[in-house]
Amino acid sequence: MSMHPLHLLSWARTWALAGAFALALAPVPAPGSQPAAATRRPAVGAPGASGETQPSRSKDSVRFAVIGDSGTGGQSQYDVGARLAGSLQAFPFEFVLMLGDNIYGSERPQDFALKFEKPYAEILARKIPFYASLGNHDDPNQRFYQPFNMNGKRFYSFTKKGARFFALDSNYMDKDQQDWLARELEGSHDRWKIAFFHHPLYSSGARHGSEVDLRDIVEPLFQKYRVGVVFAGHEHFYERLKPQHGIHYFTSGGAAKLRAGNIRPGPLTAKGFDSDYSYMLVEIDGEQMHFQTLSRRGQLVDSGTITPEAVNSSSQPGGAEP
Amino acid sequence: MHWSAWTARLALVSAFAIASPSAAQSPPAGVNPTGAAVLAFQKRVADYVKVHRQADGKVPSLAETNDPAKISEREVALGEAIRALRSGAQPGDVFCEEVRPVLIKVIHDDFAKRSAMDRKALVQELPAKMALTVNMTYPSKLPLATVPAKLLRALPDLPPELEYRIVGRSLLLRDVKANIVVDFVRDAVPTIPS
Numbered sequence: 001m002s003m004h005p006l007h008l009l010s011w012a013r014t015w016a017l018a019g020a021f022a023l024a025l026a027p028v029p030a031p032g033s034q035p036a037a038a039t040r041r042p043a044v045g046a047p048g049a050s051g052e053t054q055p056s057r058s059k060d061s062v063r064f065a066v067i068g069d070s071g072t073g074g075q076s077q078y079d080v081g082a083r084l085a086g087s088l089q090a091f092p093f094e095f096v097l098m099l100g101d102n103i104y105g106s107e108r109p110q111d112f113a114l115k116f117e118k119p120y121a122e123i124l125a126r127k128i129p130f131y132a133s134l135g136n137h138d139d140p141n142q143r144f145y146q147p148f149n150m151n152g153k154r155f156y157s158f159t160k161k162g163a164r165f166f167a168l169d170s171n172y173m174d175k176d177q178q179d180w181l182a183r184e185l186e187g188s189h190d191r192w193k194i195a196f197f198h199h200p201l202y203s204s205g206a207r208h209g210s211e212v213d214l215r216d217i218v219e220p221l222f223q224k225y226r227v228g229v230v231f232a233g234h235e236h237f238y239e240r241l242k243p244q245h246g247i248h249y250f251t252s253g254g255a256a257k258l259r260a261g262n263i264r265p266g267p268l269t270a271k272g273f274d275s276d277y278s279y280m281l282v283e284i285d286g287e288q289m290h291f292q293t294l295s296r297r298g299q300l301v302d303s304g305t306i307t308p309e310a311v312n313s314s315s316q317p318g319g320a321e322p
Numbered sequence: 323m324h325w326s327a328w329t330a331r332l333a334l335v336s337a338f339a340i341a342s343p344s345a346a347q348s349p350p351a352g353v354n355p356t357g358a359a360v361l362a363f364q365k366r367v368a369d370y371v372k373v374h375r376q377a378d379g380k381v382p383s384l385a386e387t388n389d390p391a392k393i394s395e396r397e398v399a400l401g402e403a404i405r406a407l408r409s410g411a412q413p414g415d416v417f418c419e420e421v422r423p424v425l426i427k428v429i430h431d432d433f434a435k436r437s438a439m440d441r442k443a444l445v446q447e448l449p450a451k452m453a454l455t456v457n458m459t460y461p462s463k464l465p466l467a468t469v470p471a472k473l474l475r476a477l478p479d480l481p482p483e484l485e486y487r488i489v490g491r492s493l494l495l496r497d498v499k500a501n502i503v504v505d506f507v508r509d510a511v512p513t514i515p516s
Contacts (some may be wrong), residue, residue, distance in 0.1 A: 105462075139466075143398055145393060172468070
């Protein structure tokens with residue numbers, strides 16, 4: 001069978017693009033991270049194993065885990081929960097950020113056990129606190145559930161060793177919340193300002209995509225008050241965005257749900273992973289923030305370091321904004 | 323201009339317009355009918371909040387707890403107390419006749435500014451249609467669809483006891499702590515061609 005040269009060219013271009021995207025999604029470490037080979041161990045399927053978790057670098061650092069869209073009560077949540085607990089050995093994180101959709105479906109008392117207390121029993125037993133934000137599947141009354149540490153608030157903030165965390169309710173960004181956020185950010189003089197909430201301001205997801213409405217309202221505040229890092233969920237995969245207006249955006253919504261193959265190739269993505277469930281481990285060590293993303297099987301999916309120069313640097317132009 | 327500031331400026335000239343329903347329906351010359359409608363709505367919202375607070379005082383106060391049963395029991399008890407206090411509530415009691423076209427216009431104007439892709443994504447997020455009745459419990463199995471931030475900014479402000487939500491093509495007024503549907507406007511969201 002012969003092929004017209006123009007068709008051949010088009011065919012080759014298609015495969016080149018597909019190959020480039022596959023490379024972008026391949027589990028290789030990001031620039032600035034430790035080479036995966038240096039710490040690589042065989043991926044272990046047994047729950048509790050730390051897999052390829054990279055060790056923490058300092059005892060005095062702020063170390064935390066990030067999970068999003070976690071509350072299904074399904075096997076995948078339990079797998080990720082076990083893997084997360086296994087990571088504690090190499091990376092003793094001090095708290096966990098929850099990016100919303102903490103309890104899917106019914107919210108009866110037994111659902112809190114099935115969809116939160118049991119999957120993370122080992123972490124809870126070690127008195128490691130969780131800090132939740134609300135997703136579109138969450139009853140706002142979750143804010144009264146003490147293990148979520150929301151102090152009865154839909155939006156709140158807390159400080160850990162010079163890092164200020166802002167939990168937002170992105171489902172309902174009303175005027176009260178906007179005013180609160182502006183006041184809190186203005187009053188914070190912490191070296192690191194980190195926001196976490198459910199809906200991603202930038203996303204390459206075919207299902208949802210970027211939350212432009214929300215972005216137009218909160219991103220100017222993030223820029224004005226120098227928020228350096230933002231974590232969101234909602235999209236059931238992992239994506240590290242190219243810095244936008246000097247802000248580092250991560251989507252980590254695959255801790256129990258997965259939308260396989262949902263990341264569309266595009267200019268926003270620095271790194272994408274949509275072929276398995278995932279969670280993140282983050283360490284703030286003075287002027288540097290190290291992050292690593294691990295799959296349910298303990299595979300290192302992404303890692304890297306954010307430096308102050310890279311935070312809110314006006315020299316970093318935003319990428320394409322769909 | 324934001325509704326709260328906007329309506330505040332109108333308050334002086336239209337205060338008497340909400341003295342009676344008939345006056346609110348036909349504001350006198352010189353009174354902006356939209357402002358009068360929003361003021362009438364805000365008065366009904368304030369009346370509802372009084373009911374909510376009265377009911378809130380009848381059930382045990384809710385503090386943070388490790389026991390999720392206490393949270394759901396309290397939510398149910400508050401809902402029942404509110405239902406008892408407004409057992410005769412009807413659709414339109416809060417989303418009054420005057421304000422419904424105003425709210426529908428706000429939503430239609432908001433949708434008109436959105437791209438086809440944005441509208442589709444927004445509608446895709448909305449929970450499927452459900453049979454709506456005043457005072458019903460919002461089904462906990464359904465997601466609480468995000469109200470777009472710019473639309474929220476364009477709608478009249480609500481006190482913390484209440485929030486807007488959208489289900490199907492209906493705009494809901496939901497009691498946040500009691501998880502009950504306080505009122506709704508059908509066909510408020512424009513039809514999006516599939």
